[in-house]
Amino acid sequence: MIEGPRLLIGLMCGTSGDGIASALIRTEGYGRQRRLEVLDYAVTPYEADLKARLFALFLPALFDARSLGAVHRDVGTALADAAEALLHAAGVEASSLTAVSVQAPTLLHEPPAPGRMGTHIEVGDVTAIAARLHATVVCDLRPSDMAVGGHGAPLSSFADYALFADDELSRAVQNIGGIANVTYLPRRGTLDDVLAFDTGPGNMIIDETVRRLSGGLDEFDADGERAALGATRPDLLDWMLTHPYVELPLPKTSGREDFGTGYVSEVFAWASRHDVESDDLVASVTAFTAECIARHYRRELFTRAGVDEMILYGGGAHNRTLVRMIRERLPDVAIRWQSDFGIPGDARECVTWALLADETLAGNAANVPAASGASRRVLLGRILRLDPASR
Numbered sequence: 148m149i150e151g152p153r154l155l156i157g158l159m160c161g162t163s164g165d166g167i168a169s170a171l172i173r174t175e176g177y178g179r180q181r182r183l184e185v186l187d188y189a190v191t192p193y194e195a196d197l198k199a200r201l202f203a204l205f206l207p208a209l210f211d212a213r214s215l216g217a218v219h220r221d222v223g224t225a226l227a228d229a230a231e232a233l234l235h236a237a238g239v240e241a242s243s244l245t246a247v248s249v250q251a252p253t254l255l256h257e258p259p260a261p262g263r264m265g266t267h268i269e270v271g272d273v274t275a276i277a278a279r280l281h282a283t284v285v286c287d288l289r290p291s292d293m294a295v296g297g298h299g300a301p302l303s304s305f306a307d308y309a310l311f312a313d314d315e316l317s318r319a320v321q322n323i324g325g326i327a328n329v330t331y332l333p334r335r336g337t338l339d340d341v342l343a344f345d346t347g348p349g350n351m352i353i354d355e356t357v358r359r360l361s362g363g364l365d366e367f368d369a370d371g372e373r374a375a376l377g378a379t380r381p382d383l384l385d386w387m388l389t390h391p392y393v394e395l396p397l398p399k400t401s402g403r404e405d406f407g408t409g410y411v412s413e414v415f416a417w418a419s420r421h422d423v424e425s426d427d428l429v430a431s432v433t434a435f436t437a438e439c440i441a442r443h444y445r446r447e448l449f450t451r452a453g454v455d456e457m458i459l460y461g462g463g464a465h466n467r468t469l470v471r472m473i474r475e476r477l478p479d480v481a482i483r484w485q486s487d488f489g490i491p492g493d494a495r496e497c498v499t500w501a502l503l504a505d506e507t508l509a510g511n512a513a514n515v516p517a518a519s520g521a522s523r524r525v526l527l528g529r530i531l532r533l534d535p536a537s538r
Contacts, residue, residue: 149509151175153245154186156230157501160222160252160271162325162351162402164202165366165462166192167229170497171237177509181309183502187237188494191229197221201252204270207409215270222252223272227279234280241280248504248528249273249286250496256289256402258298259520265293277533285504288528292514297521298400301328304343304515305506306499308332310488316455319448319480323463324496325351326401327440330518333452342447343518344397347390347439348406350462352432353469355411360425371468374433377426386417387435388442397447398520436463437472444477460485460492503527 174183251271259265289299307330327349331342506513512524
């Protein structure tokens with residue numbers, strides 16, 4: 148365990164597939180005694196060729212080993228580039244880092260089934276980071292939880308508890324990335340009282356819908372403008388709400404396997420058969436994300452200690468139409484942003500990964516079995532060091 152201030156970088160490649168988010172933090176203490184400051188953060192889009200080759204690996208695609216190997220190598224290089232650029236922008240030497248924590252792009256995430264451990268595979272050779280920066284790298288955090296029966300997600304629960312648990316307020320820390328997930332922190336709760344799960348799609352379906360409708364010119368619905376121009380089709384929304392994930396009991400996690408390109412193709416086919424206008428389609432898939440969040444709150448959180456505040460972050464927090472739809476469905480829940488607590492929303496997942504790596508290096512278990520379904524608490528991730536003098 149390292150006493151005193153520590154510098155860490157968190158690198159996050161989320162399910163939206165936008166690129167590499169990075170954050171540099173200074174932190175002291177552990178658990179609920181932790182204090183941290185975000186020194187700098189950035190989002191680096193994938194180069195067009197790399198993004199195309201990466202997306203060509205995602206289900207339901209098939210690929211050969213050489214294609215996988217090339218993307219694995221090149222994503223690793225891109226991760227190292229992002230970490231190096233962040234250090235340069237912050238004026239910090241790599242030699243001062245305690246560690247770099249990495250969530251590389253997820254190639255496959257399958258939750259456990261009776262008699263079968265879950266599977267999580269990331270693509271991106273993180274040895275490039277260790278070699279370039281002469282740094283300790285912590286990677287593959289999710290499989291540690293899955294090895295003891297967990298879903299490997301959400302892993303943000305420990306960080307949410309450390310940063311936002313309150314004795315007077317029940318809070319729901321809501322991330323809207325490619326997939327949306329929530330950590331529930333009941334007032335005066337302990338770590339054993341934390342509840343977390345994926346509420347379903349976040350931006351994933353919205354982004355892919357806009358991408359297809361624009362012929363690839365737009366990657367997302369900026370500020371929710373297209374959704375604001377359309378109207379939700381109740382019949383389409385009702386059909387989407389029959390997706391099995393919506394009523395699946397806890398614990399549960401989701402990903403591209405549920406709401407990726409294959410599902411979007413089904414949505415487009417339904418919309419074509421029922422003459423859904425393009426802006427109405429964007430409004431409807433946006434409403435689907437909002438309704439999934441709201442239904443899970445009503446069913447899983449309101450029946451416990453209620454929700455006084457939602458603390459919102461992730462790309463979806465910038466979608467004004469989506470936020471409005473959530474407000475309309477949950478009028479008694481106050482919405483706050485992570486930036487209200489000194490943590491930029493776009494940096495939050497990177498901060499989480501850096502914090503979790505710091506706990507691992509201190510020998511502290513940082514998964515939350517009540518959230519992930521794991522049988523016990525374990526150290527998260529693999530620790531990679533290439534240089535004998537590396538910390």
